[in-house]
Amino acid sequence: MYTLSSKLKLTAIILVIVGAIGLVYGFISTPSNEEELKELLAADAHGEHGAEHEEASATTEEHGTAVEADHAASSEGHGETAHGEGEHGDSHMEHLLHQFQTKPWSAIFVSAFFFFMIALGALVFYAIQYVAQAGWSPVLFRVIEGVTNYLLPGSIIVVLIVIFAGTHFYPWQNHELVEEDVILQGKSGYLNFPFFVIRAIIYLIGWNLYRFISRRNSLAQATATNLTPYKKNFKASVFFLLFFVITETTMAWDWFMSMTPHWYSTLFAWYIFASIFVSAITVIALVTMFLKKAGHLEFVNDSHLHDLAKFMFAFSVFWTYLWFGQFLLIWYANIPEEVTYFIIRIEEYNLLFFGMLVLNFIFPILMLINSDYKRIPWFVMMAGVVILIGHYIDIFLLVMPSTVGPNWSFGITEIAGLLFFLGLFILFVGTGLAKESLYPKGNPFLKESENYHY
Amino acid sequence: MASKTIHAIYNDDDLLLHAVKQVREARYHIGEIYTPFPVHGLDKAVGEAPTRLAITSFLYGITGLSVAVLMMNYMMVQDWPQDIGGKPSFSFLTNMPSFIPIMFELTVFFAAHLMVITFYMRSRLAPFKKAENPDPRTTDDMFLMEVDATNHNVEDLTKFLYDTGAAEIKLIDNK
Numbered sequence: 001m002y003t004l005s006s007k008l009k010l011t012a013i014i015l016v017i018v019g020a021i022g023l024v025y026g027f028i029s030t031p032s033n034e035e036e037l038k039e040l041l042a043a044d045a046h047g048e049h050g051a052e053h054e055e056a057s058a059t060t061e062e063h064g065t066a067v068e069a070d071h072a073a074s075s076e077g078h079g080e081t082a083h084g085e086g087e088h089g090d091s092h093m094e095h096l097l098h099q100f101q102t103k104p105w106s107a108i109f110v111s112a113f114f115f116f117m118i119a120l121g122a123l124v125f126y127a128i129q130y131v132a133q134a135g136w137s138p139v140l141f142r143v144i145e146g147v148t149n150y151l152l153p154g155s156i157i158v159v160l161i162v163i164f165a166g167t168h169f170y171p172w173q174n175h176e177l178v179e180e181d182v183i184l185q186g187k188s189g190y191l192n193f194p195f196f197v198i199r200a201i202i203y204l205i206g207w208n209l210y211r212f213i214s215r216r217n218s219l220a221q222a223t224a225t226n227l228t229p230y231k232k233n234f235k236a237s238v239f240f241l242l243f244f245v246i247t248e249t250t251m252a253w254d255w256f257m258s259m260t261p262h263w264y265s266t267l268f269a270w271y272i273f274a275s276i277f278v279s280a281i282t283v284i285a286l287v288t289m290f291l292k293k294a295g296h297l298e299f300v301n302d303s304h305l306h307d308l309a310k311f312m313f314a315f316s317v318f319w320t321y322l323w324f325g326q327f328l329l330i331w332y333a334n335i336p337e338e339v340t341y342f343i344i345r346i347e348e349y350n351l352l353f354f355g356m357l358v359l360n361f362i363f364p365i366l367m368l369i370n371s372d373y374k375r376i377p378w379f380v381m382m383a384g385v386v387i388l389i390g391h392y393i394d395i396f397l398l399v400m401p402s403t404v405g406p407n408w409s410f411g412i413t414e415i416a417g418l419l420f421f422l423g424l425f426i427l428f429v430g431t432g433l434a435k436e437s438l439y440p441k442g443n444p445f446l447k448e449s450e451n452y453h454y
Numbered sequence: 455m456a457s458k459t460i461h462a463i464y465n466d467d468d469l470l471l472h473a474v475k476q477v478r479e480a481r482y483h484i485g486e487i488y489t490p491f492p493v494h495g496l497d498k499a500v501g502e503a504p505t506r507l508a509i510t511s512f513l514y515g516i517t518g519l520s521v522a523v524l525m526m527n528y529m530m531v532q533d534w535p536q537d538i539g540g541k542p543s544f545s546f547l548t549n550m551p552s553f554i555p556i557m558f559e560l561t562v563f564f565a566a567h568l569m570v571i572t573f574y575m576r577s578r579l580a581p582f583k584k585a586e587n588p589d590p591r592t593t594d595d596m597f598l599m600e601v602d603a604t605n606h607n608v609e610d611l612t613k614f615l616y617d618t619g620a621a622e623i624k625l626i627d628n629k
Contacts, residue, residue, distance in 0.1 A: 324551075328551050371508075
């Protein structure tokens with residue numbers, strides 16, 4: 001039986017509090033009108049340069065142009081009556097203000113989704129292990145269940161953010177914009193607010209329902225005299241995987257692709273799934289190593305670690321394959337409505353964009369290719385941390401360029417978001433692990449799993 | 455000097471594994487073992503050094519990657535940097551995404567084929583090679599262990615092997 005140590009608990013609570021303070025600061029320090037923004041830019045030594053730079057690149061970015069067009073239209077009447085400022089400068093400042101106000105929203109969403117997707121990916125991994133009737137993994141089931149304990153709070157927070165972010169993230173929620181945009185009108189059958197909310201709630205209920213059912217069955221199996229709970233879990237896992245493949249796809253369209261509603265990519269949902277999955281497996285491996293080191297998992301041996309590390313390796317390559325599959329096709333054909341997505345990422349986020357490839361691909365492939373190294377805990381730990389940093393950057397690059405464009409920074413708000421959700425994640429995963437014995441008694445494959453040897 | 459070996463034939467792989475352990479404990483020298491299929495754990499029981507084939511494969515893969523890079527850099531960027539459909543062939547990096555499929559395939563090609571050839575060479579396999587099979591039944595259902603008997607008492611060794619469960623024991627005199 002594992003108990004969350006008071007030291008770790010205190011650390012997590014401190015992280016949550018510090019993070020919350022930072023996030024509140026992030027929202028408060030956002031300029032609320034153009035005067036404040038001008039002061040902010042003037043105070044910044046490079047403010048003028050940044051503004052110029054922004055103006056040049058605003059036209060390259062899809063979301064940017066769409067919003068700018070909208071603001072140009074709305075400021076026409078405004079400019080005539082109120083102030084005699086130049087029409088272009090006015091709309092430019094409004095556009096800039098919009099992006100600055102979006103910054104804390106994006107910062108909180110990146111971190112919220114990053115930790116939520118770890119819990120979700122762990123749940124999918126769990127379901128796959130059940131459906132595949134894997135003989136090696138049952139000893140890890142309680143660990144995975146512990147990681148998925150974060151799913152409920154994580155998913156609720158993420159869904160609340162996407163619902164309340166409104167036009168900060170999703171330009172198609174701006175009615176004035178849709179009225180003059182034929183493309184958005186064409187998509188309004190899918191991209192409209194009520195349907196968007198309904199979908200989000202369906203995902204929320206479906207994913208959490210499976211987590212609830214599988215956990216209940218798994219615990220029931222520990223005291224059951226027959227295999228009924230196991231069989232129920234098997235069926236539930238099959239249906240969950242079917243449900244997940246569909247909802248993950250639409251989730252990726254809803255929450256990420258519709259941030260740039262003129263842009264589309266077929267591979268996108270799979271690409272996000274690869275990120276979800278590899279991060280989740282990495283965290284499962286890290287938690288397993290942590291618990292093993294603390295002496296709570298005597299029945300886990302280094303062959304289990306070896307298998308997890310193999311999964312980390314293989315899905316890092318899989319992620320790179322999808323990333324490159326998407327990038328190569330768009331780069332090669334260079335169709336204007338598609339390349340905008342990558343142009344802003346390469347021009348404004350160059351180091352992150354290509355650095356991410358080093359962290360997510362080259363590093364894991366060189367560190368985890370050797371069979372012996374995959375059994376050394378500190379080695380896998382190191383590779384895992386690098387992979388997680390890489391995939392945080394990946395989520396950062398999904399959101400930031402689409403919402404705040406070139407005005408991104410990695411400052412107090414972003415770090416606070418990371419700390420807040422890290423603390424929350426540790427708290428929920430820790431209490432989830434502490435609820436039940438870590439030995440998944442009653443699983444029909446447990447004996448095989450305990451004696452697993454590669 | 456004439457050398458002697460004993461061929462001990464087993465009809466079960468578990469029995470063979472146990473026998474190998476006993477023979478090694480008794481400090482007899484095992485020459486070779488012939489089995490009809492891979493016996494899991496046999497290499498460890500015999501004390502074979504782990505294979506280094508994977509390392510060679512990695513090096514071959516790097517070779518293949520270098521070949522691909524050098525070839526395409528020479529052909530597409532240095533020798534004749536023609537504008538083909540607007541692709542930027544100013545430097546290797548500007549046009550790299552379109553080279554990656556070839557870089558990947560050549561890496562795999564070199565890694566796979568050269569490793570297989572290495573395997574053939576190291577295990578001396580080739581067409582028209584004369585089969586080195588002491589007993590044709592070892593390709594079907596029998597397991598054969600060769601034990602060096604040159605400096606041992608043949609009768610003691612025979613008795614010992616018989617006790618390990620050998621179904622058939624033959625003394626081979628290499629003149």
